[in-house]
Amino acid sequence: MTQAQAFFNEMFDAGGVRGPYQQLQSWVDDMPAELRSLKQAEAEALFRRIGITFAVYGEGGDPERLMPFDMFPRVFAQDEWRRLERGIIQRAKALNAFLADVYARGEIVRAGLVPRDLVYRNEAFEPAVVGFTPPRGVFSHIVGIDLVRTGPNDFHVLEDNCRTPSGVSYMLENREIMMRLFPGLFRENRIAPVDGYSEELRRTLASVAPPKCDGEPTVVILTPGAYNSAYYEHSFLADLMGVELVEGQDLFVEGEFVWMRTTRGPQRVDVIYRRIDDAFIDPLCFRPDSMLGVPGLMDAYRSGGVTLASAPGAGVADDKAIYCFVPEMIRFYLGEEPLLQNVQTWQCARSEDLKYVLDHLPELVVKEVHGSGGYGMLVGPKSTREAREAFRARILADPGNYIAQPTLALSACPTFVNEGVAPRHVDLRPYCLVGDRVTLVPGGLTRVAMTEGSLVVNSSQGGGVKDTWVLSE
Amino acid sequence: MILTVHHRTRYTYDRAMRGVVQTQRLTPSRFDGQSVQAWDIAVTCDDGARMVPGGSFRDGAGDLVQSCSIVGPVTEVVVTVSGTVETVDLTGVLRGHRERIPPEAYLRPTSATAADVSVADLARQATDGVPESDGLARAHRLSEAVQAAIAYRPGVTRAHTTGAEALALGEGVCQDHAHALIAAARCVGLPGRYVSGYLQATENGTPHEAAHAWAELWVAGLGWVGFDASNGVCPDDRYIRTGSGRDAREAAPIRGIARGPGTEALDVTVAVGQAQQ
Known part of the structure; x- marks a missing residue:
């Protein structure tokens, strides 16, 4: 970009260092260059040891890459976060209300607010679940909302992710690694913890147990397998939640229920957090050539024997063309004005x-x-x-x-670069959980474009990640 | 008319299978054209195996879906359907059928119902000169065109043959007629879907299959209307409708998967008769 100051700098404004970043100024000023490179090397060693990589396709060679980690945290003040949180929860509620509606009576379509064809001819609209109401009416249990900041109070939603938003393992690992590298920072600053996420996720999934479940629900994560680019995250979350990580072949349908093969015999499964696309989850209902899914799963689901999170068909809400209508959804279902803005599309x-x-x-x-x-x-x-x-x-x-x-002027956050510290553009993906209640851990995944001037933060395009802080009062 | 149905599907495996899972659409639809007097679906398997009934529900298209699983070792599964249905001739109109899926959802092609240039040409020529407002006339023209373009001939097409492929061949069976008609209808903006069911045999030698399939096209003002391009008619009181979907696979009376090393063999017998009044 030619206009160097045409974006919002999250650390500095005309008056100097902005409030939330006050403590970090002295932290970075007092850090000798040798210490910095030592810590950076330590961070990389930690990531390698843990094995956090991701896959980049289409460039040849080994697709596995180490995610660039930037040690300079991204910080939100408590009041900034409260405003964001309200907007995110509002949006997650409206997206779920939309899904419940378009698979039932389609009131928003009848009202003429969303075009019929855009919904019903959408390739993510799933006729197989029309008329079925999932437990608590929730379709998207984990809503990842991609946000960019353009000013002190201006946040725009770039896109919604209602199916299986990935990246939450980075949010948790980035914090873990920052705490190991700089324990002092966490003593000096009151930073809201994010490690409650996995327990809240487990609780959310258990809260949407199917009608036929009696007793404590058994939750599992269904992964396509070790070759999937997000496999690390699947096993990481299963570990943190204390639930089984399974592949399609570990599950089978018998009678009205889904069962997991275990060394102690079959165990009934009540809630499946599936990280497999709709098309592949049941060869009897969708793609018959799928080897990843569980035959008969959709019948067990539609007759109330098991819950799938996210619900098949949830993708119709996060389509980039449907996106334009989310503000209408908020007004229609919640009777509120949208707190977060859409980007003109x-x-x-x-x-x-x-x-x-x-x-x-x-x-x-x-x-x-x-x-x-x-x-x-x-x-x-x-x-x-x-x-x-x-x-x-x-x-x-x-x-x-x-x-x-x-082309939005994404906000920039100080980032360690070869020459020292320089502003780099960032976005934010918080993870909103929807079950018997709607919750948001104070934080999210901040992605940073490591190249000067670049606005593309995707990991597949050379983006990195940062720890994201929300300061307590 | 009162029709009786005996429909037996027998799966055998040359080596014992560990288990079988099935999803079935074998129950007559509820609409003004038919009412069930008696209907029974029985699933049996060899003595060493165990049949476990699965969940059942009515889907968004109004079909009753039932599932079942068989816990092996299993070498034989037999699904027997028998019943009596009273039918009324509604000249193809699916009156009084409760369903939730909007007709637009049937405008999305599946691989079996995707149109190619020939299908699109056939659709345009068939409806040429018929105003868009007259959906019923357009639907009839399309059905006639498909009947003329695909001669009824068993044995030349297979289960996975698409509607476009059958049109290129110029021959096929009821499944091919239905797929081609659905593909053609979409080309002129008419939603279409695949229907499976039964047809009572007639004596005069018109082509038919007792386990039958046809298409339904969405006509504004009338709703879903059946078109049997194999026989050049709209379904009447000789027809029993059971399931629907965007193509044969989705509407299949039985879809199943067996786990194990064996090879499956299938034997189907269907008899549809008219009960003595």
Whole structure:
């Protein structure tokens, strides 16, 4: 970006160091360069020992990478966080209300507030669960909301993740590692803990036990297996929650229930936190060639024998075209005004929007409607003419598959770089849990674009992570 | 008309299987055109195995879904359906059927019902000159066009043949007619779906299969209307409707998976008769 100060700096404003970062100023000032590189090496060793890696595809070579970890924390004051929290909880409630509605009477569609075709012809809309109400009416039990900050009080939602948002293991590990590296920081600052997340997740999952469950519900995590890029997170969460991590072959349906093979014989399973896509969870209902799922699972689910989290079909709420209507959902279901803003979005499916997008490609970020992870997107200001022309052809070939947004001035947070400390752009993904109650741990995953000026924070595109602090009163 | 159904599906395995899981759509739909007088579904297996009934529920399309599992070792599973249904001729209209899935959801193709250029051409030519407001006439034209383009001939297509492939072949059975009709209807914006059920045999030699399938197309103002392109008619009182879906796989009377080393063999007998009044 050419205009160096056109973004909000989370640490410094015109008056100097902003409140939440006061303590960190002396921390960084007092840190000798040798100590810093020592600590950085220690952090990397810790990550390697724990084995936290992620996979990057399409670049050749070994896809396993170590996530770059930046030791400079990102800090929210208590009042900043309270405002954010209200907005996030509001949004998670509205998204779930929308899902419960479109799989039942579809009142929001009948009211003309969301186009019928956008919902019912959506590839994430799942006819197999129409008319079925999951326990407590919850479809998305873990809602990951991607936020960017553009000013002291301005937060925008970039996208919602209602299926299986990943990355929460980084939130927990980043904190763990910061506490090991800099225990003094945690004595000097009152930082709200995040380690209650796994217990709250377990409690949330247990609270949506199916109607046929009597007694203490058995919760498991269903993973596609060790080759999945988020396998580490699946095993990490199972470990923290004290529940079994299973693959499809470890489960079977007998009669009305799902059972897990154990060394002490079959054990009934009540709640499955599944990290497998809808299409693969049951070859009798969805893709018949799936080897990852459990035959008969959907019948057990739809007859109240087991709960699936997230509910199959939840993806229709986090589609990038549906996203535009979330503010309407908040007004329609909750009767409230949205506390978090959406980013202005042009839908290439509309001819006037398409024309605008094609005329303004150098200024816009263009994304695939169903894309994720920073793949298949064009960042206009950073693109070459050739890249834009190639992208123009792709948009024209299938306009409905693309949306565009203005290039946002993402806030920046101090980050350790070779030359010292410099601002780098960040976003935030908090994880909202929805069960018998809606809760949010004080923190989230802060992703940081490690390259100067870069606005792409995805780990697959060279982004790193930071510990995220919420200060107590 | 009062129709009696005897439908027996026998699965055998050359080596004992550890277990079988099935999901069944074997119960007649509830609508004004048919009422069940008696209906029984029995699942049996060899002595060493154990059948455990699974959950049952009515899905968003209004179908009654029942599941069951068989705990092995199992070498044989027999599903026997028998019953009596009183039917009324509603000229194909699915009147009084309760369901929740909006018709737009049937505009999404599956691999069996995806259209290609030939299907799209057939759909355009068939409906050429028929105003969009006259959905019923367009649906009839489409059904006639599919019947003319795909000759009824058993044995040339297989379970996984798509509607577009059957059209290219020019031959097929009821499943192929239904898939091709659904694909063609979507090309002109009409939602379509696959229906499985039974058809009473007639004496005059028109092609038929007692275990039958046809398509339903969504006609504004009328709702879902059945079209049997294999026989060139709309379903009447000789038909019994059991299940529906976006294609044959979704609407299948029985979908099952067996775990184990054996190879499956399938034998189906269906008899649909008219009861003495």
